[in-house]
Amino acid sequence: MPARSKKKKARKIASPRPAPSKKPLGRIDLHHHFLPQAYMREEHERSSATHGNTDMLSWTPEKSIAEMDKAGVAFAFASTSTPGVWYDDVELGRRLAREWTDAAAAAIAKYPTRFGLFAPLPLPDTEGSLAQIGYALDQVKSDGVGLLANYDGKWLGDPAFAPVMAELNRRKAIVYVHPTFTPCVTNTIPGAAMQLVEFPFETTRTIANLVLSGTATRFPDIRWIFAHNGGATPMLIGRLEEQDHRPIGKNFPAGMRAELRKFYYDNASAWNSSAMAALMNLVPTSHIMFGSDYPFLSAREAVHKFDKLDLGPATRVAIERGNAFKLFPRLRKLKI
Amino acid sequence: MKAEAERSHNEHGNSAMFSWTAEGDVAALDKGGVDFAVASISTPGVWIPGNVALSRSLAREWNEAAAQTVHDHPTRFGFFAPVPLPDTDGTLKEIDYAYGTLHADGINFLSNYEGKWLGDPGFAPVMDELNRRKSLVYVHPTFSPCCTANMVPGLVAPSLEFPFDTARTIISLVTSGTTTRFPDIRFVFSHGGGAITGIYGRVKEMGNMPAFRGKFPAGMHAELQKLYYDTASLDPDVTLPALFKMVPPTQVLLGSDYPLAGPPPTDVMVKKAVEEFEAYKPSSTLKRAVERDNAIRLLPRIAKI
Numbered sequence: 001m002p003a004r005s006k007k008k009k010a011r012k013i014a015s016p017r018p019a020p021s022k023k024p025l026g027r028i029d030l031h032h033h034f035l036p037q038a039y040m041r042e043e044h045e046r047s048s049a050t051h052g053n054t055d056m057l058s059w060t061p062e063k064s065i066a067e068m069d070k071a072g073v074a075f076a077f078a079s080t081s082t083p084g085v086w087y088d089d090v091e092l093g094r095r096l097a098r099e100w101t102d103a104a105a106a107a108i109a110k111y112p113t114r115f116g117l118f119a120p121l122p123l124p125d126t127e128g129s130l131a132q133i134g135y136a137l138d139q140v141k142s143d144g145v146g147l148l149a150n151y152d153g154k155w156l157g158d159p160a161f162a163p164v165m166a167e168l169n170r171r172k173a174i175v176y177v178h179p180t181f182t183p184c185v186t187n188t189i190p191g192a193a194m195q196l197v198e199f200p201f202e203t204t205r206t207i208a209n210l211v212l213s214g215t216a217t218r219f220p221d222i223r224w225i226f227a228h229n230g231g232a233t234p235m236l237i238g239r240l241e242e243q244d245h246r247p248i249g250k251n252f253p254a255g256m257r258a259e260l261r262k263f264y265y266d267n268a269s270a271w272n273s274s275a276m277a278a279l280m281n282l283v284p285t286s287h288i289m290f291g292s293d294y295p296f297l298s299a300r301e302a303v304h305k306f307d308k309l310d311l312g313p314a315t316r317v318a319i320e321r322g323n324a325f326k327l328f329p330r331l332r333k334l335k336i
Numbered sequence: 337m338k339a340e341a342e343r344s345h346n347e348h349g350n351s352a353m354f355s356w357t358a359e360g361d362v363a364a365l366d367k368g369g370v371d372f373a374v375a376s377i378s379t380p381g382v383w384i385p386g387n388v389a390l391s392r393s394l395a396r397e398w399n400e401a402a403a404q405t406v407h408d409h410p411t412r413f414g415f416f417a418p419v420p421l422p423d424t425d426g427t428l429k430e431i432d433y434a435y436g437t438l439h440a441d442g443i444n445f446l447s448n449y450e451g452k453w454l455g456d457p458g459f460a461p462v463m464d465e466l467n468r469r470k471s472l473v474y475v476h477p478t479f480s481p482c483c484t485a486n487m488v489p490g491l492v493a494p495s496l497e498f499p500f501d502t503a504r505t506i507i508s509l510v511t512s513g514t515t516t517r518f519p520d521i522r523f524v525f526s527h528g529g530g531a532i533t534g535i536y537g538r539v540k541e542m543g544n545m546p547a548f549r550g551k552f553p554a555g556m557h558a559e560l561q562k563l564y565y566d567t568a569s570l571d572p573d574v575t576l577p578a579l580f581k582m583v584p585p586t587q588v589l590l591g592s593d594y595p596l597a598g599p600p601p602t603d604v605m606v607k608k609a610v611e612e613f614e615a616y617k618p619s620s621t622l623k624r625a626v627e628r629d630n631a632i633r634l635l636p637r638i639a640k641i
Contacts, residue, residue, distance in 0.1 A: 155488060185482045188453070188504050189511055191547030197507055200535045201500045205488050212490045232499070232534025235578055238571040239495045242598060248490040269537045278533065278578035 025072050025317065026336055028324035029299065030176075030266035031227055031291025032076035035059035036103035039096065043083070059295055061107035065114055071299035073292065074321075074336040078104050079118040079146040081296065082180035082195070086122060086151055093122030097132050105140045113334045118146035118176040121164065124154060129164045137171060143328060144174030144223075149206040153183040156206045157213030169219035174327070176225045179203045203231030208240060211259045214251030223327065224263045227291065229270035233260065234278035257282070264327060266291030267319065271305035280315075289327075290320045356595055358405045360603065362412055364594055368606030372411070372631075372638055375402055376444045377418040378596055379478035379498075383449060391420040395430050403438035411641045416444035416474040419462070422452060427462050435469065441635055442472030442524075447498075447505040451481040454505045455512030467518035472634055474524045477502045502530025507539055510559045513551035522634060524564040526591060532560065533578040557582075564634070566591025567626065572615035588626050589634075 040057050068076060085096035101119040108115045119136030121129040136142045145168065147156060154160060156177065168175055179199035189197055207230055210216045216224070226233075233240070237257065244255045252259050261283045268291030270276065279288060290306065292299035307316065325331050365373055382394040395418055402415040417434035419427040434440040443466060445454060452458060454475065466473060477498035484493050502525055509515050509523065525532070542548055543555040552559050561583050568591035570576050579588065592609035595602040610627070618626065632639045 153486075182483070184486075188482065189507050191511060192507070192542065192545070196538050196542065197504060197535055200538065201496070201503075201531065204496060204500075204531070204534070208491060208496060209488045212488065228538075232503075232531035235528075235531055235534040235575050236496060236499055237574050238569045239499065241571070242495070243491070245599075272537045272540070272581075274533050274578045274581035275537050277581050278574045281577055282574045 025320055026074035027072055027290055027303065027320045028331065029068070029073045029076035029292045029294070030225060030289045030324065031178075031268040031293050032064065032078055032299075033081045033293070033295060034061070034064070034078040034100075034104050034107065035295065036100060039100050039103065042096070056295060061111060061115070064294065065111065067294055067299045068114065071292065071303045073299055073303070075114055075116065075324075075331065075334070076292075076294075077116040077118055077143060077176070078107070079176050079178060080120045080148075081178060082148060084148045084180065085120050086124065086148075088152075090122075090125045090128060093125055094128040094132070096120075097122040097128070098135065101132070101136055101140055101142065105142070113336055116328065116331075117142040118144045118174070120146045123147065123161060123164065124151040126161065126164050130167055133164070133167055133171070133173070137173065143330075144176055144225075146176045146178065148178055148180040149202045150180060150182065155209035157209035157211075157215040159213070162215070165215055165219045165222065169221045172221040172223070174223045174225065176227070177203070177206060178227045179231065200228060200231030203228060204233045204236060207231070207233050207260070207263070211240075211252050211256055212243060212248055216259045216262070217252050217254070220262075225289075225327075226263055226265050228266070228268050229275050229279045229288075230260070230263070230265050234275075234282045237282060261287070263287065264289065267306065268293040268302065269297070271302060271309065273309055276309060276311065285315055285318060286323050286326065288319050289323050358409055358413070361594065362409060364603050364606045365412060367603060368592065368608075368610045370590075370592070370606050370610065372414070372641065373592075373594070373606075374414040374416060374441055374474070374631075374635070375405070376416040376474050376476060378476055379446060379494075381446045381478065382418050382420050383422070383446075385450065388420070388423050388426060391423060392426040392430070395420045395426070396433070399430070399434050399438055399440065403440070406439075414441040414635065414638070416440065416442040416472070418444040421445065421462065422449040422458065424459065424461050428465055431462070431465055431469070431471075441637075442474055442522075445473060445475045446478040447475060447501040447530075448478060448480055453508035455508035455510070455514045457512070460514075463514055463518045463521065467520045470520040470522070472522045472524065474526070475502065475505060476526050477530060480504070499527055499530030499534075502527060503532045503535055506530075506532050506560070506563065507535075507542075510552050510556060511542060511548050515559050515562065516552045516554070519562075522564060524566060524589065524634075526566050526593075527568050528570045528575055528579045528588075529560075529563070529565045533575065533582055536560070536582055561587065563587065564589055564630075567613045568593040568609060569597060570612070572612055572617075576613070576616045585622050585625050586630055586633075589630050590627050 035056050086093045097120050104117050108117055119142040121132050123129050179202045181194055182202050185198050203226055241256045243249055264287045266289050292302040382391055384390045399417045406413045406415055417440040419430045421427050479493050480501045483497045506529055540556045543552055564587050566589045592606045594605045597605045
């Protein structure tokens, strides 16, 4: 540690621009993707999804750490992005989920104070998912499981997934939800990758589905974390809340707003005053955590954009660091 | 209205729609303390796929009926004229008739026509004409062919899919260069631009993407700040703050969604919409701007009434 700070000092003198902060905040990044090379090679061959770039094929945990150090991120929870591990093949899905988890676990074994893990499940294969929950939570000791917003066009409140939700509820699991492509939607904005406009909509659909189907109420011990401020959910609370007064409202007697306030959110791509105003007026600030979306986006830019917002130091530190310690008490033991 | 009900199986609105009258509308405006309303059509509009002649005549009938209502209540109503897009020829004729003969206050679009959002190159001749006329253009959401059937169970399309579609059409208008190429069109989007505030963080740097180089040199944020947004169904605690962080107060207009703003009774809908906006606790300047002055700037004729 002393060697490191000396090095930093030396750099500060040599550089015409001072380092942004002497004392790093030690941010906790809830939205951080691992792209194990074996997985990426297979995915690249298999998938026509136009996301990311060829750099991603050479991702290593060390590259993550280098970026985290530059951005003042102490610890990141790794998850998969789209397309995940499901390619209409049960055996393949189970193998990819297991391999991805093992690769991530190996990185964590090497850098235990830098990474946590949300292990992917091979949904819509519920049997494989139940086995993977046991493996991920009992053997690998992952911090939670990672889901995509839909599987084969079924949102997460679909009755077919109820056995998996029951098991996650029994384990009081943390479930991280990342958006993905919607099967029925193609090329809405020519020239723009689908995820720019459509992903927030997809996150909104799955949140609405979880509440409307009664899943959120039936399985209250699942701690849900939704990426990107919950997509467009906060902005559409007016429309969603109307459902409280319709017959479907019996599925969530406390009301839509109360259910949304129980969920947690990462703020990746929502580092602007408009998005933060909406979410902070909808849910307790303690339920909002920092997310970078590295390596699809730069963690340094994420920090830069978020820190520019006029939220006040206490709120900023809570979102960037403190709130994660409440949801993941094990972080305290790491002394990060 | 009856013809539409027979043709359409869309789950929107309520039974009170079938008994809409200008007098009932005026009573609702009075209850809400609203002096003037600009009427528009909701989904499904006037386009009957595959039937150009019927679509043109539906547009004409709606516009003539609206003009008659305005004629009967000149101090209470104006109207935005719906057009039979994607039929561009019929649309150009209807624009001419609506302005020239019926003195419409603007033109009324839906967010997409057969899955084409408003920035589609096929609509450019219409945009060109509207730009020449410095039109006020009101955009209302509609069903999107990609996302109408089998979406989230229990939710009708207007709940989530309409706001998504409004956001898509805004992004389509900007990324296609339509808002830059036709800068004299004043676009007004209902429901605060739908989910536009929800995707703002992801789209605000789209101007830097190679695919859009030169299409909107001022950048996405500058283009979004040129557009207008109404307040219908926006949550005063969550969505209005987001909207006012994205655009200046000059761009926001009062909207009620009468008579479709939820289940009946309809007569209190305008009043509720005003109360919901005022629950945001706007300053007196902001209140006046959103409830009155911004609209008068767009439609100066109202000031003379």
